[in-house]
Amino acid sequence: MSPKCQITVNGLREGHLIAGQRVTGTVKFAIYKPTRYDSIDISFVGSGRCRFAVTPEESNTVILTNKEEYVSINKNLFTPVGDQMVEPGDYEYPFEFLLPGDIPSSVKSVPCDIQYNIFVKFSRKGTFISESENELKVPVYGYVKPCSRQPLTFKIEKKLLSFNPNNKITVKGEIDRTCLKPGDRIHLTMTVTNDSNVDISIKSQLVYFNTYISKGASPSKEIEKGSIPGTKETSPTIRANSVLELERTIPILETLYSIQNSKIMVGEFKVKVTVKAPFPHGKAYARVPIVIGWRKEEHESLIQRDLPPSYSEAIRGNN
Template identity: 35%
Template sequence: MGVTCQILLNPTENGVFRAGGLVTGTLKYFIDKPTQYKRITMSLVGRGKCIWTDHASRSDTITTTTSTNSSTVYHMNNEDYTNQMMSINLGKDEFISGAFEYPFQFQLPINIPPSFRDQICTIEYKLTVSFVKANFMIAQREFEVEIPVTSYVVSFSMEPLKLSLDKKLSFKLKNNININGQISKTCINPGDSTQLAIEVNNESSVEVSVRTELIFCLTYISNLNRRLYREEVIRNTTTKTAVAAKSVSNLICVVPTYQHLCSVQHSRVMIGEYKVRLKIEVPWPHRDASLDIPVVIGPKMPDYITTVPVAY
């Protein structure tokens, strides 16, 4: 059997570890027969990586050519957020066996992104224990556990934030739809909501609808600064209200968030942004008009902490 190992994490609020906080617990391992080890180490590593493909005739990224003479272009990037290691004290030239326990403690950096995973990008934090026997250079056994991390967010928007959106259906006078108002919060704790208090002045001769929804915008960044953009509507965050022709309506639109949502900042491999989309929906053949209001979701960075901006 050799060696067995358990990495026991001390419980935290909501089961996640916060940037700038401590990761503590107990390392337990059992060695069934006397064995001489060169070293036993425990490390905390945080790493982000992304990779995606597209097709082009030429590129300065990694390519492979298919039988149809089209090239698959690979865009990729990676970044380290923390790499800390502690060593277990071993007696020189000592053969050890039996059960052992060691408390451990690591501190997460303050300016790191939260844990994240999708088909293109992974941001993860892991504790790894390595056992290297005497006369060997690499570990014979490794044990690891992933730790979920949430991070602080930085917001530079004022609260409340004023907003305005106009839509002209034609060049005729008094054929406009105007929205004026404000959004109550632009930095939102997960699970809380923000509100749009707006006045809709529909001077046109048609009924229109006012829609609000929360959008998650993802920007993946390669090591050559190539970018891939995707967005999705967060479920159950949409409101829609009809506004009659030649009328004025005062609306309160509530945009909810959820506990698992968090903006992704402090990373060079991806940006995860949230936006509240305000839209005027008009009948065909007219085109809708929309306004995206940037918001950040997550615990706000304390004022006494100096943040280092990430250059994208």
């Protein structure tokens, strides 16, 4: 039986790591009797898998899959010299990894799993025992690229069923920022011109679109969509032949994060604004894309300021 490890990672802000971050920590374990190990290694591995079902027309359901590897870094902690044994005692090894800057965020859903793990492997060659591992799962947030750095405007026009061409509703709106961090708030302003003869209302909400992508020369895509709980709001009634100015603040949960830099999944968010008119006029809507996450340039200075020194820097500093 291999020793159980205690894997400690420094600088885990709010329980996660950031792409491009230098990861430092220690591995601790105890040996109770002289043991021969061919090697003791620590690895940082990130990979993703997706799996979903599609049913082509007049065909049976097909299960489609895809996978990719984002990072695999290995560090050797111990290699014996000759017949060297690992003697009984408490052992502690420092480690250091530099994460790539273009990896996606962690994901855990039914169709897709993107995860990052630190493994400590004790390798032994023998008839019954070969090797065993200790594992620590570490959430990672990837950097995101904004769809726009400026406020974004949008417009909705809804013409009602009428012989009067001016019987319509117009919504002109603006979102102050389209690239936001988890925990931020979206500020939405709208001018609603109701030139119709009916009362209407405006519904706004934050919605998500997750696209899962299979492998192959002609990959299939599965799109999962829905609204984010707690973000839906409907305006007061907007009377016929009136103009109303609306303001709305939409909260962004700390757990929301756009998924980019992956070939198996794309995770997107949009602000959906809907004009709701009574039957039989129906609805009209606009969906404004936003990106949730950290931009590389705004986060690099924070990482450099907050992270502890590397092991080599700490050693040099003590001399």
